[in-house]
Amino acid sequence: MESSRKQRWKQLQSLFEPGFRRMLVISLLLHLLLPLLYHTPWFPKKAPLKPPVYRVNLVNKPVANPQAGRPEAVKEQKPEVKPEPVPAKPVKPEPVPIPVPVKPPEPPKPEPVIPKPEPVIPKPVPVEPKPEPVKPKPEPVKPKPVPKVETKPKPEPKPAVSKAQENALQQRLDQLRADQAKKQAEQDRKNRLEALRAAAASESTKVKSPVADAPVGMLDGKGDEAGVSAVAFVQEYIRQQWSLSQYQVSGSPEAEAILLYSANGTLIHYRFVKKSGNGIFDDSLVKAINKSKQLNQPLPEQMEFHIIFNLKEMLDRP
């Protein structure tokens, strides 16, 4: 039995080249060396689990080797972005649409127009001749329907028509003016909003670097490229796409996902390494990832990100 084994081994040995054993030993030693070498400085390590928190400006370009600087610093390029919204203001000549054109239709309107103040307006009309028995004798009865129009008495000189009608007319005018002003204000607000949107870089312009003349870079940057770390950029970008309210979840959910981005910033694929088990939380992450399908900046190269999502920062719950 034993002899047959030896024979087989000898046969095998005959197949090996001379020195094979030594090679085998060397290979074994090298494998043993691996764990030791892992701790040498020239062995590539993973990024730290919890990198420092940077405020990253998503307008700045992500680069492979960011230089020393500040991620929120702004490249001085487009100060013209701001003036764009301004054109909205000159449009202000609100007074133009003064309800003057509305005047003609007024006569027929006195009654049906004003639903709320109705009770106030029609009454004074019949009161005019017999207001004395009610309260004071003088005409102060009229001030009631005229809340703010004290300045209007001028057009009154010809009370040929009915004063109540005049008042109603005046009120209608005021109301129209107010509506117009409101619309204008709303329009202005919209314009301002538009302007803000158009100036997507406004965020960056608002956040001035505390250090004057700080270049665009990272606080711990050691490279030579003007830009922010791609990791910090992606981290901030996905964070901004993630919306979840503290009132939606309880406990401390945590999920992990791996996202692979191409160099042009397109999400190639993603998968969850671990889900939190909380449907609402996990669903919000899927949405955030979907919204991050295309980054607004290219990456220095194709990159894979292993992201841990949790609510440590948001929930100050114990």
Added chain:
Amino acid sequence: MKIFRSTLVWLVASMLFCTPALAVKFEISSPGEKTIPLAITALLPMQAAQPGIAEDFQQVLEADLDLSGLFSLVNPAAFLSDAGQLTLSSTQVDFSQWRLLGTEAVIKGGYQLEGDDLTIELRLYDVVSRRLLTGRRYLGKKHDIRKIAHTFADQVLLSLTGELGPFSSRIAYISNRSGHKELYLMDVDGYKPQRLTDHRTIVLNPDFAPTRKELIFTSYKAGNPDLYRKEIYTGQESRLSLKQGLNIGGRYSPDGREVALTLSKDQNSEIYLLGTDGTIHKRLTNHYGIDVDPSWSPDSNRIAFVSDRRGNPNVFIVDVHSLEVERLTFEGKYNATPAWSPKGERIAFSRLEDREFNIYTIRPDGTDERRLTFGPGSKEHPRWSPDGRFLVYSLERDREKSIWVMRADGTGARRLSADGGNDTHPAWSGRW
């Protein structure tokens, strides 16, 4: 040859060392957007338009969802053409328009009024995943429009949080609008106040039965502060406990089979358990101090109460089975009216500081005490909404007492009861 092999091995090893890291790992510990951008479009008529319906509905729904704190409502002025389309199927909705506005969820719907019969169709869409989250058709009368809005608000919360909202429940409270302290009922937004009692004396401390449309409260109607039970719809009323002395602070157990209350039949205020037939099941405390204001834990095993057994009034917890008592609050000179949250995580109570009460919460193990209310006025009698999302309480300011509601974290406080009376002792019903 040897050199060649050695080099080969070395190269293989080097290749191993040079393999790049698998993935850059980092953590995102907070979402960038802490509210859900929600667009609520106006109800559109499915037949002839009727004035007021869409506006009333919108107002109630917006107020409810705003109170939830979950949403940032998208300005209707920014809505694009899809807002004007009655699209009740996700395939018809132009989600790209809503994406453009940064909206994540959109509510759309239509109504139809035939005579007094109202039909409202409502849809909640997820803009990002382009799918229907919930759809409901409500049939009712024209005056049910607020109720329908509240009910749909509950559904919206269910869809987005996994838990129903409390907006279609009711709030009971004590008010002196009629000249006497009587029991009232109102919607959670303070609408439709309705007087339930006409005892013309003093009515106090209402509490809802968890499983029935029924309330218990203390009334001096018969001269003694007795515990009464009242069926809301039939109006039938009976005395549940009429022991000599105090019969106050009655609180139904979570299963509705027992009532914890304070009795002073033995010349000292103690906490007892009563059956729903009024018989005493158990005496929970036995101390010469005054023990009042019981509040059940949701598992029915413990009861928080107020006692001055250590000097100042403080909140204590008694184990219903072992009768062991432990002290919960140590700060402040006067801690009162504890209310155990429906999920058991926290206990709310009011504390007197600088001549004013403020609402606090604390965990049942005595840790993590938090002050929820600030500002002028005395805030007392906190009670939880059935889902634990909100707290209702009474606020006394400028000699006027009113009912307020706030989120469980103390934000979003708003007044519920109308002017013109002193309103106190609110109690939030279960699911209605």
